[in-house]
Every structure is written in C-alpha cells, then in structure tokens.
Amino acid sequence: MSYEVTLPSLGEDAADLATVSQWLVKEGDTVAEGDDLVEMTTDKAAFNVPSPVAGTVAEILAAEGQEVRAGGLLCILE
Amino acid sequence: MGSPFPDWIKQSWASGESSEFTKSIVSRLGLHTVCQSARCPNQGECWERRTATFMILGNVCTRNCSFCSVQSGHPEALDPDEPARVAEAVRELNIKHAVITSVTRDDLPDGGAAHFARTVEAVRAANPGTTVEVLVPDFLGAEAPIRTVLASVPEVFGHNIETVERLYDSLRRRKIGYRDALRVLGTAAANQSGSIVKSALMVGHGETPAEVRSTLGDLLAAGCEAVAIGQYLRPSPRQRRVTEFIAPEQFNKYEAMAREMGFKFAVAGPFVRSSYRSEELLQRLNPAETDE
Numbered sequence: 001m002s003y004e005v006t007l008p009s010l011g012e013d014a015a016d017l018a019t020v021s022q023w024l025v026k027e028g029d030t031v032a033e034g035d036d037l038v039e040m041t042t043d044k045a046a047f048n049v050p051s052p053v054a055g056t057v058a059e060i061l062a063a064e065g066q067e068v069r070a071g072g073l074l075c076i077l078e
Numbered sequence: 079m080g081s082p083f084p085d086w087i088k089q090s091w092a093s094g095e096s097s098e099f100t101k102s103i104v105s106r107l108g109l110h111t112v113c114q115s116a117r118c119p120n121q122g123e124c125w126e127r128r129t130a131t132f133m134i135l136g137n138v139c140t141r142n143c144s145f146c147s148v149q150s151g152h153p154e155a156l157d158p159d160e161p162a163r164v165a166e167a168v169r170e171l172n173i174k175h176a177v178i179t180s181v182t183r184d185d186l187p188d189g190g191a192a193h194f195a196r197t198v199e200a201v202r203a204a205n206p207g208t209t210v211e212v213l214v215p216d217f218l219g220a221e222a223p224i225r226t227v228l229a230s231v232p233e234v235f236g237h238n239i240e241t242v243e244r245l246y247d248s249l250r251r252r253k254i255g256y257r258d259a260l261r262v263l264g265t266a267a268a269n270q271s272g273s274i275v276k277s278a279l280m281v282g283h284g285e286t287p288a289e290v291r292s293t294l295g296d297l298l299a300a301g302c303e304a305v306a307i308g309q310y311l312r313p314s315p316r317q318r319r320v321t322e323f324i325a326p327e328q329f330n331k332y333e334a335m336a337r338e339m340g341f342k343f344a345v346a347g348p349f350v351r352s353s354y355r356s357e358e359l360l361q362r363l364n365p366a367e368t369d370e
Contacts, residue, residue: 007091036090044313045311046089047088048088
C-alpha cells in the first residue's frame, strides 16, 4: 500500500509555501513515524517535515530547490 | 542547496490531529490568531499542544511596523461578538492559560481597551480556572485605556518594548517612542491590582549586549517583572532584514542576565516569543495556584 506524503497546511495564507532545501532520506530508506523526511525553508525559518507514517521511501517527488504549496506532494511511502 | 538559516533556526512542520482540531475551531469561530498573521514558526508546535494566541480587534492594523507582517490599513468596525467567540474557543480547546493580543486600533477612541476588557471577562466567565494574559498595543501612551484593561485583572499584562532605544524609531515608525512604551509598562505597574507586568523584545536587529542590558534595566525600572527575548525572523521579503542571527549561547547569557538583574521570570531563546509557553510564567511564580 502506498501513502502520499504532502506538505501539511499550517496556516491559511502564503506562509504555507516552502522550498525544499534538503532531503534527509533517499529512495529505498526505511522510516518510522515521526522521522524527519525533508528540510523545507520559508521566508522565516527552516522546518523539518516528519513522516506521518512508517514505511519505505518509494519515490521522492519534490526536488531540492523546488517550491511546494501546502497540500503539495513531497514523496510516496510504501 | 541548503538552508539559508543557521542550523538552530529550525522548527518542525508537523500537523497532527491536535493541530487540525485547533485549526478547525479557529476557523469555525472566525477568529484571528497572531500565530497565522505573524507566520509564527512555532505554530505547528503550539497548535499541536492545542493552544493559540488570539488576535482581537480585527485583523487589520492601523500601524505598519517594519518587522511585522500583520495586514496594515483601515480596519473594519469592531465585532461585538468577538469576546464571546474567543471565550468559546478557549473552552473548546480547554486552554488553561489564554493569551490575547490585538492589532493596534488608533482609529478607536479607547484604542480597543474596553473590547480587550470584555474579552478577558468573557474568557474568565466561560472558563473558570483559566488564567489570562493580555499583550496590548501602546494606546498612544494614554493612561485611561491601560486602566480599563487592568480593571479586568488579567493575570499577566504585557506590552512589548520590541527593541533597544537606539533602534526603536526605525522599527516602530515613530508613532510613539521608546520612552512612551516604557511609560505604558510603568502605568500598568503602578495601577495593577494583581497583574504581573511583562514585556518582550526581539534581538537580531543589530543591537549590542550592552544595549540589551540597558533595555532590561529600563523595563525593571518601569516595574516589569517578566521578560521574554527571542530572535527576530523576517516574515516575508516585505519586512526588514534580519541583521544578525544570535547564537543560542548568547540567548542563555541574556536569560541569566535578566534573572541576575532582578526579573522574577525571564526566558530567552531563538524561538521564544512573548506568548510562547507563557503558561510557565505563572507556574513558576505561583506554583500553588496553577498546580493541577
């Protein structure tokens, strides 16, 4: 079963736009729920996005340097 | 590519069930939070703890401070139902220490002070046992609005000095000055009947440690008993740049300095905001009252 990891919505405006600065996992890695997957930056700070579920990273869908809106796909876990 | 921030300027972008719950209540009740309006990096953490800092008097500010991302312009009329809705949100979220701040309303004769007091009273009436902290605007330095707010006896009365004297005018755009802001705190300290007076400042605007020390001394002299010190973070490219990222070690020094100088409560750290974990203030000052 695959699980789509998206960037959670925190607020309600443009603050929910972030840039992928660094992936902390690679395809094939096994992650536990709560493990940090990716570092994102906004204008204000850097943030780590924790994994909402346990699984294996099947596909990374947002490249480093890419901007992602809340709800946007980050990666697929299996 | 890497992050443009030093490694300690990193938070968690988490949104679990509790965050969703907080968000749903704020949204359903049509409330504003400074968490959202200021794009606070602590929002994920605080909302996951089912707490939020409510921003009353609408979401349009009559000032346009260079560090702040709250919308500036001509505000709408006051919403008389807002105090009751804040009280309801506090009830549904089961908040034990409610923090209420506001935009600045220079267009209102009392600056919104009566609305502030009504909100404190509504929160208290609907939530026995909940303590209330207000973070008020400067009311253009007028005394009467401060007395109005104090009459509702919030456990904590806050007004943020924001920065050191040398930089104050460049940040606040000269509506009132540093000494006026100190007078707000002094008036509160002189007229309070059970409220702790608190202030907060940002660092990272180019101030020196000596200037921070001097500001802390001014706050103490005004009657402030609690202080919070945190890193300024630029909400968007429309606000002033961060001059310097202050290292965690320097925050530790500031916190120790504030305690040594005589503050009963002092907290300093990169992500410290005036309302961030502010419930700990009362727990530390009045352990008997807030023990559960």
